[in-house]
Amino acid sequence: LAKTTQPISMDSYEGQEVNITCSHNNIATNDYITWYQQFPSQGPRFIIQGYKTKVTTEVASLFIPADRKSSTLSLPRVSLSDTAVYYCLVGGHKAAGNKLTFGGGTRVLVKP
């Protein structure tokens, strides 16, 4: 079962870049890595997904090294509205009973 580990919290300031790393040592060959954002009392919302190398969207980038045992979500030039909890999700491989494993979440606080 792919277990994921993330830092519990990170503080940043408006306009800075925030990088959150998720470790997933037991990731399976078929697993994708997905990141979600969650605001208080709301359901998580999809941010970005990747399999290997680098993926870039309008709001974030995802870096995945060749061994795929970790991934880093990069949020460029954060604003106060980026204050949220960020979760990485490693896909449910058949060998693990298709279970989906979310990381514990990283609480990002953006200060003015």
Add this chain to the structure above:
Amino acid sequence: DSGVTQTPKHLITATGQRVTLRCSPRSGDLSVYWYQQSLDQGLQFLIQYYNGEERAKGNILERFSAQQFPDLHSELNLSSLELGDSALYFCASSASGLAGLAPYNEQFFGPGTRLTVL
């Protein structure tokens, strides 16, 4: 708005009782997932259904059960409730049953049901 609806929004009940949470997936999505999120805790995967059949089981207690109906809506039944069952329960849906295993098969989460057991 994700397109996933959950009812009720809030539920307050007593220990030992039984409740049913309901979820309607996005139009066209075949897969439904249930998650539990206790106060200040992460998301715990409970169970997944795909087109009416159970596809994956996570850390779901024996007191809990779920099903997905022919119209694809799903219900999560929680019985013999304990204080520790108080949590936010989220439902999510995806187009196929391959969330995490295939590209662009993201999960869309509902607004959640907040369950309080007194």
